[in-house]
Amino acid sequence: MLDIFDSSLVSSTIRMVTPILLAALGGSLCARVGIFNVGLEGFILVGAFAAIVGNHFTGSLWLALLLAAFVTLLFSLLFGYMTVHLRANEIVVGVAINFLGLGLTTFLLRAIFGVKGAFYDKDMQGLPQLQIPVLHDIPLLGPILSGHSPLVYVSFAAAILLYLFYYRSVTGFRVRAVGMNATAAKSIGLNTVRLQYLAISLCGILCGLAGAQLSLGQVTMFTEGMAAGRGFIALVAMMLGQSHPFGILASSLLFGLMDAISIRLQGFSLPTQFTAMLPYILTIAAMFFLKDRGMGSNRASQQSGR
Amino acid sequence: MSVRLEMKNMTKRYGQFLANEGVSIAVGAGEVHAIVGENGAGKTTLMRMLYGMEEPTSGEILLDGKPVSFRGPDDAIRHGVGMVHQHFMLFPDFTVAENIVIGYEPKRGGFFDRAKAMADATALAERYRIPVSPTAVLGECSIGEQQRVEILKVLYQGAEIIILDEPTAVLTPMEVSELLATIRTLAEAGKSILLITHKLQEVMEVADRITVLRGGKVTGAVAAKDTSAEELARLMVGRDLEQLSERTEQRGEPLLVVHQVTMQEKKKKPVLDQVSFAVHHGEIVGIAGVSGNGQSELLQAISGLAAVQSGTIRLKDTDVTNRTVALIRETGLAHIPEDRYFWGAAKEETVAENALMGYHRLPAFSRGIIIQRKWFHHLVAAWIERFAIKTSSAHEKAGNLSGGNLQKLIVAREMGRETPLLLAAEPTRGVDIGAMETIHQALLEKRNKGDGILLVSSELSEILALSDRILVMFEGRIVGELSRAEATEEKISMLMAGGRGDGSTQATA
Ligand SMILES: Nc1ncnc2c1ncn2[C@@H]1O[C@H](COP(=O)(O)OP(=O)(O)OP(=O)(O)O)[C@@H](O)[C@H]1O
Ligand SMILES: [Mg+2]
Numbered sequence: 001m002l003d004i005f006d007s008s009l010v011s012s013t014i015r016m017v018t019p020i021l022l023a024a025l026g027g028s029l030c031a032r033v034g035i036f037n038v039g040l041e042g043f044i045l046v047g048a049f050a051a052i053v054g055n056h057f058t059g060s061l062w063l064a065l066l067l068a069a070f071v072t073l074l075f076s077l078l079f080g081y082m083t084v085h086l087r088a089n090e091i092v093v094g095v096a097i098n099f100l101g102l103g104l105t106t107f108l109l110r111a112i113f114g115v116k117g118a119f120y121d122k123d124m125q126g127l128p129q130l131q132i133p134v135l136h137d138i139p140l141l142g143p144i145l146s147g148h149s150p151l152v153y154v155s156f157a158a159a160i161l162l163y164l165f166y167y168r169s170v171t172g173f174r175v176r177a178v179g180m181n182a183t184a185a186k187s188i189g190l191n192t193v194r195l196q197y198l199a200i201s202l203c204g205i206l207c208g209l210a211g212a213q214l215s216l217g218q219v220t221m222f223t224e225g226m227a228a229g230r231g232f233i234a235l236v237a238m239m240l241g242q243s244h245p246f247g248i249l250a251s252s253l254l255f256g257l258m259d260a261i262s263i264r265l266q267g268f269s270l271p272t273q274f275t276a277m278l279p280y281i282l283t284i285a286a287m288f289f290l291k292d293r294g295m296g297s298n299r300a301s302q303q304s305g306r
Numbered sequence: 307m308s309v310r311l312e313m314k315n316m317t318k319r320y321g322q323f324l325a326n327e328g329v330s331i332a333v334g335a336g337e338v339h340a341i342v343g344e345n346g347a348g349k350t351t352l353m354r355m356l357y358g359m360e361e362p363t364s365g366e367i368l369l370d371g372k373p374v375s376f377r378g379p380d381d382a383i384r385h386g387v388g389m390v391h392q393h394f395m396l397f398p399d400f401t402v403a404e405n406i407v408i409g410y411e412p413k414r415g416g417f418f419d420r421a422k423a424m425a426d427a428t429a430l431a432e433r434y435r436i437p438v439s440p441t442a443v444l445g446e447c448s449i450g451e452q453q454r455v456e457i458l459k460v461l462y463q464g465a466e467i468i469i470l471d472e473p474t475a476v477l478t479p480m481e482v483s484e485l486l487a488t489i490r491t492l493a494e495a496g497k498s499i500l501l502i503t504h505k506l507q508e509v510m511e512v513a514d515r516i517t518v519l520r521g522g523k524v525t526g527a528v529a530a531k532d533t534s535a536e537e538l539a540r541l542m543v544g545r546d547l548e549q550l551s552e553r554t555e556q557r558g559e560p561l562l563v564v565h566q567v568t569m570q571e572k573k574k575k576p577v578l579d580q581v582s583f584a585v586h587h588g589e590i591v592g593i594a595g596v597s598g599n600g601q602s603e604l605l606q607a608i609s610g611l612a613a614v615q616s617g618t619i620r621l622k623d624t625d626v627t628n629r630t631v632a633l634i635r636e637t638g639l640a641h642i643p644e645d646r647y648f649w650g651a652a653k654e655e656t657v658a659e660n661a662l663m664g665y666h667r668l669p670a671f672s673r674g675i676i677i678q679r680k681w682f683h684h685l686v687a688a689w690i691e692r693f694a695i696k697t698s699s700a701h702e703k704a705g706n707l708s709g710g711n712l713q714k715l716i717v718a719r720e721m722g723r724e725t726p727l728l729l730a731a732e733p734t735r736g737v738d739i740g741a742m743e744t745i746h747q748a749l750l751e752k753r754n755k756g757d758g759i760l761l762v763s764s765e766l767s768e769i770l771a772l773s774d775r776i777l778v779m780f781e782g783r784i785v786g787e788l789s790r791a792e793a794t795e796e797k798i799s800m801l802m803a804g805g806r807g808d809g810s811t812q813a814t815a
Pocket of ligand 2: 349350351708709710
């Protein structure tokens with residue numbers, strides 16, 4: 001049993017963690033402006049699909065990534081328009097976004113590629129595996145840290161950048177203020193609407209890249225509903241990490257590890273239905289330890305009056 | 307003294323209702339201008355128009371002689387008008403310095419320059435002699451310190467005109483005198499201060515000039531040196547205040563018995579430490595203490611809002627320790643909570659619905675699962691009459707009531723239950739002197755009828771005026787008990803600070 005824990009498990013954890021980490025970071029941006037975004041799943045799915053479309057029609061991986069980010073950004077603006085502008089209930093909108101994402105990609109899969117269920121093209125190139133020059137030659141660590149898709153490195157960089165954004169930049173400071181006490185933020189003249197749109201758009205871009213990693217990084221194909229609950233796992237990772245980029249990094253690694261183990265266990269003649277449950281069981285277990293929704297402060301005053 | 311701010315003929319209409327009608331005031335540089343008036347007189351409305359939060363229906367605002375109109379608070383801030391809200395507009399997870407500079411953050415190389423923010427905050431605090439610790443996390447600061455942060459924030463934004471809406475309502479006596487000193491310092495530095503308060507002795511202490519509002523109109527504008535608290539009261543209420551009715555000798559059987567109650571989070575210092583006392587029928591027991599010494603927790607324990615770890619609480623000979631709120635209320639308890647917005651009311655709902663809360667299960671007002679609203683409306687109408695609650699109708703949103711009127715509604719609701727025991731926490735917070743008199747009278751009548759009242763108040767004068775017995779709390783314990791006859795402000799203050807009644811100071815280990 002012990003031989004499931006080896007260096008290739010770590011390496012596969014790092015690969016699995018990427019979509020969860022990117023989406024969870026995106027979710028934290030929304031949480032920081034006081035919006036609980038359950039639509040991450042839909043965002044990821046749209047991103048995954050757009051990446052395949054971009055790759056198929058342009059043949060360029062860069063353009064594919066760009067398209068994934070851009071299309072998901074547009075999709076997230078729809079979410080933003082409904083929650084921020086029309087003040088619709090964010091949970092309801094999030095659920096609708098998930099169904100819309102699923103329906104839209106299924107429909108377009110048929111309309112554009114004329115296939116049902118999955119699209120695969122053997123000539124299509126996936127994201128390259130970067131061999132990082134110096135890193136690659138370090139014994140033991142080298143094979144673990146090197147040889148991943150560029151998005152893997154992007155996701156870790158995103159965690160660090162987001163940390164700098166929240167805790168070092170003025171805009172990030174204001175973003176956090178909006179989520180902590182929106183009334184107070186308005187009273188000092190902060191443009192809360194603009195800050196909320198900003199956070200939601202960044203979330204869209206991150207989720208788009210998360211989707212691209214799914215469809216171009218881990219495999220090179222699109223299947224219906226291929227996000228497979230990762231948006232929700234990301235949501236839990238975000239809550240578990242208390243919306244702090246490094247907290248999210250840690251919790252995402254935990255979920256990534258579970259993902260990797262569950263795949264590894266399939267090689268041990270355990271039923272796949274059972275092994276695939278692992279990340280979700282952990283998700284439910286994690287819920288027991290969550291006091292709030294990771295939306296910043298529980299000290300924040302909930303009411304304000306005259 | 308040059309006139310810095312003039313508001314001319316300000317009128318604000320909500321539907322058919324005139325909250326302000328032709329109000330004019332003028333404030334000079336370096337002047338402390340108090341605005342007093344009954345609940346719902348329109349004080350807050352006037353200030354909200356000045357701060358750009360509310361658009362005047364008509365009227366003119368002049369700053370240094372030039373007409374201005376503000377599209378929003380940020381516009382007002384840019385013109386040097388700042389407001390300290392009664393409910394603080396602060397961020398609990400940020401530090402004091404961050405709260406002060408937010409919106410106008412110092413930057414270096416595109417990044418937030420926290421070191422400079424810290425230095426600026428410290429310099430500002432020193433300049434105006436307002437003590438705060440810039441590195442502290444705001445959520446852990448006392449209410450008084452949070453208020454000082456609010457004032458510094460407004461100063462940092464460059465305000466020349468500072469509005470303070472009922473700033474002393476939430477402060478301890480000590481903090482009040484510090485605030486009044488700060489107000490004087492600011493005035494001497496040339497700032498114009500607009501101060502709203504219901505406490506006339508504070509007005510007499512700091513104000514240069516006073517404007518009295520009643521029913522949305524100015525009924526008097528006087529210089530402080532030409533008037534007295536009594537005259538102001540008359541201008542405000544339009545009549546002289548009455549004496550409280552006699553107290554009859556009443557004390558009966560024990561009603562509420564709290565025995566050795568301890569509330570403690572794991573491994574932390576207990577917030578309630580072996581608290582024991584009783585409230586008898588026909589008795590008002592006052593609890594004095596600097597806020598944060600366990601009074602809130604005690605009320606929550608008795609009313610079932612928080613669990614205790616050991617000890618017993620008996621109400622009318624029933625053990626109600628750690629029982630549900632509904633059961634305890636049914637046993638015979640009503641509760642005027644200390645924070646009217648947080649525990650006391652649903653701001654988005656109507657006045658009638660707020661009044662109904664807690665009555666909805668009573669047989670008189672429900673048939674099966676259907677609430678009988680018709681009967682209830684008569685009752686609500688009677689309350690509105692008795693406590694002079696100003697509302698356009700029972701269908702008004704509760705959040706639109708002025709602060710004091712909402713408080714009166716909650717007091718009426720809880721007194722209306724006619725339960726043997728009433729927990730009254732800050733029952734007169736934010737109400738005007740006329741309403742305070744009505745509420746005090748009602749509490750006393752309840753006592754004379756043979757009911758028991760547990761009164762918690764940060765106003766020593768209120769405790770002294772009403773209580774038959776006074777308990778003083780300090781760090782979760784009851785450190786002293788005084789009878790009505792022996793209680794004086796000095797003795798209570800001494801106990802509140804943790805000293806023993808006999809003058810020796812207690813170790814606070
Ligand atoms: N948005 C609103 N819609 C309708 N009526 C309102 C609104 N805001 C205030 N009012 C009414 O205007 C009147 C004046 O309210 P305001 O808050 O100015 O009183 P106030 O003098 O500050 O009283 P208090 O001392 O109780 O704070 C009140 O009767 C209130 O019900
Ligand atoms: Mg008011």
